[in-house]
Amino acid sequence: MVEIIDGKKEAKHLNEITKQHIEKLAKSGIVPGIAVIIVGHDQASERYVRMKDKKARSLGIYSIMKHFENDISETDLIKSINELNHDPKINGILVQLPLPSHINEQNIIQSIDPKKDVDGFHPLNIGKLFLNLNEQFPVACTPKGIMTLLAAYQVNLNGANVVVIGRSPIVGKPLLALLLNANASVTCLHSHSENITLHTKKADLVISAVGNANTLNDNHFKPGAYVIDAGQNLDINGKLVGDVSYDQNSKNIGFITPVPGGVGPMTIATLMQQTVEMCEWSHVE
Amino acid sequence: MVEIIDGKKEAKHLNEITKQHIEKLAKSGIVPGIAVIIVGHDQASERYVRMKDKKARSLGIYSIMKHFENDISETDLIKSINELNHDPKINGILVQLPLPSHINEQNIIQSIDPKKDVDGFHPLNIGKLFLNLNEQFPVACTPKGIMTLLAAYQVNLNGANVVVIGRSPIVGKPLLALLLNANASVTCLHSHSENITLHTKKADLVISAVGNANTLNDNHFKPGAYVIDAGQNLDINGKLVGDVSYDQNSKNIGFITPVPGGVGPMTIATLMQQTVEMCEWSHVE
Incomplete structure (x- = not known):
């Protein structure tokens, strides 16, 4: 008999731990925040982004969504990311991929402050992961x-x-x-x-x-x-x-x-976990 | 019969190609430059660094060596790297490892401008390598x-x-x-x-x-x-x-x-090759 791993159960358990961390932060008046950027109207992407937003709110994470039309320029998208890089309410920035073909994905990923790169896609964070550095950094x-x-x-x-x-x-x-x-x-x-x-x-x-x-x-x-x-x-x-x-x-x-x-289910629960971790890391530094 | 690969011959061949690149740059008045930093008096390290310096000079690369005593502070070492980061004559900065135990190796590596990281040890360059990005970056x-x-x-x-x-x-x-x-x-x-x-x-x-x-x-x-x-x-x-x-x-x-x-032999020849490549990359940008 094949044993079937229950990812939903583990995700629920992880979310409960995350909630405890959020409650602890709340005692110091700190609310973790995530910003999700989505470009265009791909249905699967929109559904996925809404799911993330809903889960974040349900756990008590401050969640904002920036929805842009398909024809947004790379420059304007980077400008919007820069604002979030400097927004103290935001600990994690996530750009929903894929992006329209006129936008260079790496330029966008590398414009995210590595300390807010909640997806762990920035090459600096990938490098730290491969080097197994003894510091705090986000992981995919x-x-x-x-x-x-x-x-x-x-x-x-x-x-x-x-x-x-x-x-x-x-x-x-x-x-x-x-x-x-x-x-x-x-x-x-x-x-x-x-x-x-x-x-x-x-x-x-x-x-x-x-x-x-x-x-x-x-x-x-x-x-x-x-x-x-x-x-x-x-x-x-x-x-x-x-x-x-x-x-x-x-x-x-x-x-x-x-x-x-x-x-x-583990992926979304981990995104929530990491948003809160990144909030915690930003407050110890 | 086991075939023995002749690394010396291939290194010589690579050095000849590198020399051609250097001669081509010279026609535009450009001389590639490398700076090697060494701390302390480990004999093997000193020998290796001298070998690099000699090879660079023999090929026509501008080569400087900064030799510090074992008790140099991390701050002073980073200050020295910062000067090299801003020195237009220098395309590649190499810090001979290991460093004394009071110096955090990663702090030193990460203080090198990734565009001058001729050893390819900076996490940003490691990340780009693993992501197989379509851009120019140094590799170990x-x-x-x-x-x-x-x-x-x-x-x-x-x-x-x-x-x-x-x-x-x-x-x-x-x-x-x-x-x-x-x-x-x-x-x-x-x-x-x-x-x-x-x-x-x-x-x-x-x-x-x-x-x-x-x-x-x-x-x-x-x-x-x-x-x-x-x-x-x-x-x-x-x-x-x-x-x-x-x-x-x-x-x-x-x-x-x-x-x-x-x-x-290939390692040193590649260091020379990469110093020249990084000089070329800095001039196309």
Whole structure:
């Protein structure tokens, strides 16, 4: 029997801890704040941004949204980010990606004050993560949430063989850093990799962040393997599915995060957690 | 028969190309400049710094050395770096590591203007490397030199299984990024890894940056494997040796870089190359 990891439950637990931190800050009259910037009217993005806003408010985080039309210039977008960089009420700034093609994504990301880069996408923060520096800095929320899940399930990463499939700047690459920092032996595979099974068959833990349904199945794993499915795909019926196809009787999978209900809820909970952490960091300095 | 890679020959070739770039810049009255900072009197460091200085001068690079006593304060060291940050004659600033224990290494590295960080150790540059950004930025010289060697020997990295042993910020981690950017499947092993052979036996290319003699031998590799030995160790007789023990009749090793005469010469040649590149980048901007 495959054990199904309950991401919703862990996210709820994380949100409760975050709420305690918010209440503690409130005693000193401090309210953590997040600003979300969205450009254009992509439905999925709008839905996602509203979900973040709602969750932030429900926890007692000050949340503002800046919604711009598709034709906003790069200069104006950067001007708006600069205002937020200097707004003492805002601890975390998040720009919903993707952006329209006339805007250079890196120029936008690098215009965010690294100390307010709640998504952890700024190259300075990515560099600090890979260097495993002994300081406080934000980390991309999906990978950070995955690490929280692994810790909750007491997965021993020290010396473990871990395979990460996918090398996106949002999931695969920060995960690579986090796993190395946790002393795992890490293999990173991607679209150019040949013979994925050669690697996954030996792995204690496989994390898939490919974005293609049915990328992996039970035959890819060794008995008892832990599987984190960070894929978010729509199947032919428009149903949200992950990268891994399996059923309760799959022989090799020890545990797996379901889609939906696994990594997804952890990402938003981690965004809330990190907003509050960044508020705390700004007040100790 | 094991093929021995001639790092000296490739370094000489690279220096010749660098010299051509310097001559071209000279026609516009531009001279690339490097500043090396050294603290204290570690003999190996002093020897290495003198070697860099000599090589730079021999190629026509403006080279200055700032030698400080062991008791220099962090503040004074940063002040000196700031002067170099603003010195238009200097394109590359290198602080010889390690530093005395009363100085925070990261504070020093992060005080270098990222555009003059010729060692590529600044977290902003490490981040850009991992993000594989489409801009010009410096990369740590040993890993960059290894990539130049691999290209010279026409090693196909696309989809290749590569194992990197070592995760230092100077060699292992930047290599990981460079190899991923070159579309290799990359496994990173280190002191906490168990069963190294499980990984190296399947690798098309193994790069060892451990810093321990006899870490690997012929039995670790699959037939025809390429091996880059980035180790620099002194054996019991005080002789410089690498991480890998082998002889000409080793069955599995296809080619290997010797120590000395492999990766070492490439590192200094790459430092020269990068000083000149950074000068060129500063003039196009």
